[in-house]
Amino acid sequence: MIKQILHKSFSAFLALLVVFSTVSFTVEKHYCGDVLIDASVFSEVEKCGMEAIEKLQKKSCCKDELDFVKGQDELKFSSFEDLNFEQQQFTLAFAKTYLNGFESLPKQIIPHKDYSPPNLVADIQVLDQVFLI
Template sequence: MQSFKKIIAVSLIFAVMFATSSFTVSMHYCCNKLVDMAVFTKAKVCDAALQAQTNPSKKCSFEKKGCCDNKSIVKEGSDNLQKTTFKMENQNLVFRHTFFYAYINLFEGLVQNVVPFLNYDPSLIPKDFQVLHEVYLI
């Protein structure tokens, strides 16, 4: 149970961090093929080794100026988080404490059945008072 709470807490931390942070993914395409991809920085453009390769289709060559393309994906972070305060009044605190204490102790069983008057003798009644005063329960 404790490890489950820790996993949930860490996942919520990462969710808030991802929602509030911003980043950019930059991609460089040559001949409609992804050449370089970078996160937080600009992607590198075609280097001399790629320009020296031969292209069998001849539709797009690395020597052409308009063949390469840069694309970027920008994820904007949000700053509209609201800070909440948890203020508990004394009456609510006493009620919750009493409620949880009573609820937890509700399910505790006794070790044995305790009868507090087991060792005491009943009182002696010398006369029947109902008959003496002629008072009957109906």
């Protein structure tokens, strides 16, 4: 039981690791002076409201910063032909013995499967008072 739980949790962890290592996203930040006003990953950042004043002035105190987190682009896809001869031999032998280990047993024929015993009207041994000792 504990082995199955560990196996499933480890498999889920590895699947999530592959998914999150290949995902790319952008972190958007808005600074007003040196103060961070808002940071966002999936939506647009909220501005500080200084845009109207910035239009009147030439100098801008606000700045937007984009941090792009790039995921892994190249995944290694290897084929059976990339293995050397000994590795191919071992892989084929392992697969053959593993798959043959799960062959089902021959179906057992039960000749009296549909036979129903006769109905007992009375227990003869009790009626005749004959018992095995």
